[in-house]
Amino acid sequence: EAQVTQNPRYLITVTGKKLTVTCSQNMNHEYMSWYRQDPGLGLRQIYYSMNVEVTDKGDVPEGYKVSRKEKRNFPLILESPSPNQTSLYFCASGRSSYNEQFFGPGTRLTVL
Amino acid sequence: GQNIDQPTEMTATEGAIVQINCTYQTSGFNGLFWYQQHAGEAPTFLSYNVLDGLEEKGRFSSFLSRSKGYSYLLLKELQMKDSASYLCAVRGGSYIPTFGRGTSLIVHP
Numbered sequence: 001e002a003q004v005t006q007n008p009r010y011l012i013t014v015t016g017k018k019l020t021v022t023c024s025q026n027m028n029h030e031y032m033s034w035y036r037q038d039p040g041l042g043l044r045q046i047y048y049s050m051n052v053e054v055t056d057k058g059d060v061p062e063g064y065k066v067s068r069k070e071k072r073n074f075p076l077i078l079e080s081p082s083p084n085q086t087s088l089y090f091c092a093s094g095r096s097s098y099n100e101q102f103f104g105p106g107t108r109l110t111v112l
Numbered sequence: 113g114q115n116i117d118q119p120t121e122m123t124a125t126e127g128a129i130v131q132i133n134c135t136y137q138t139s140g141f142n143g144l145f146w147y148q149q150h151a152g153e154a155p156t157f158l159s160y161n162v163l164d165g166l167e168e169k170g171r172f173s174s175f176l177s178r179s180k181g182y183s184y185l186l187l188k189e190l191q192m193k194d195s196a197s198y199l200c201a202v203r204g205g206s207y208i209p210t211f212g213r214g215t216s217l218i219v220h221p
Contacts, residue, residue, distance in 0.1 A: 035211075042213035043155070043199065059210070090154060097207045100145060103154035 002027045004104035006091050012110045013081060021076045021107050023091030031094045032074040033058070033101065034066065036087040043090070049074055050097065081111040114138045114204050116212035123218045124190055132185045132198050132215045140205025146174050146185045147199040149214065155199055158185070187217075195219045 004025045013019055025032065033048035035058075045058030049068040063085055065077040074093075078085060088108050092101035115137040124130040134144070143162040147155040161167055161176035161183060173186040187194055197216050201209040 040213065043201075043211040045208070045210070048208060058208070097203065097209065098143070100157035100160060101155075101209070103156070105154055 002102070004091055004093055004102050006089075006104040006107050008107060009105060010108050012112065014112050015082055016080050019078050019081060019109075021078075021089060021091075021109070023074045023076065023104060024072050025074075025093040025102070026072065027093060027095075027102065028071065029093035029095055029102075030071070031097050031099070031101075032068065033092050034064070034074070034076045035090045035092065036060065036085075037090060037106075038087050046076070046089075048097070081109075083111050085109065086111050114202060114210045116200055116202055116210060118198075118200050118212045118215045120213070121216045121218070123220065126190055126192060126219055126221050128190050129186065129188050130190060130217065132187070132217065134183045134185075134200030134202075134212060136181050136183075136200070136202045136212075138181075138202055138204035138210075141178055142203040142205070142207055143209075144174075144176055144183050144203070145201040145209060146183075147201065147211075149197045149199060151196070158198075190219050192219050192221070 030051045034046040035043045047066040049055045091104040094101040117135045146158040149155040159174040166175045171188045176183045197214040199214045200212040203209045
């Protein structure tokens with residue numbers, strides 16, 4: 001089944017404790033991206049990747065890191081999480097940025 | 113920069129027709145997407161417009177006017193399951209799509 005998977009789906013952590021949210025797609029898509037979704041603010045892009053080893057900042061990259069060492073994986077890293085990073089996170093992929101994106105199920109992160 | 117506007121919330125009656133508008137101001141234009149997002153779920157793709165005019169797909173249609181910076185999503189024969197948020201996303205000069213804040217549609221019996 002063609003899909004985008006994210007792990008974990010839910011996470012409660014404390015300020016400053018490094019964490020990684022994994023994202024994997026099995027559709028051989030070149031384009032991958034990370035969004036956060038907050039009430040009243042909609043989906044805001046954190047980082048995107050046009051292909052392996054090519055990543056770039058989106059609209060709200062502060063406090064986040066990403067890597068794209070393989071085509072299928074695009075992990076999101078929070079080196080020192082803070083409470084303002086409490087949010088719902090979505091990973092998405094597409095054949096390219098020209099095409100529709102397929103979204104993962106979301107990761108609900110709470111930083112205390 | 114980009115500015116994308118959608119109404120925050122709309123209500124409609126089962127069986128009716130509803131039009132959700134999206135206006136945008138972008139540096140360049142390279143396509144507009146509509147997504148549907150049910151509460152607690154991931155967005156799913158509905159439609160894509162890059163040329164002016166109407167694209168029809170079953171009960172859903174999407175219209176684009178590039179000169180007016182305007183699009184709408186038309187939902188016909190509304191069903192209760194159409195209650196969801198509808199997200200407009202515009203790909204500007206950077207070719208990377210930017211999402212609007214979404215329109216929450218409530219369909220009541």
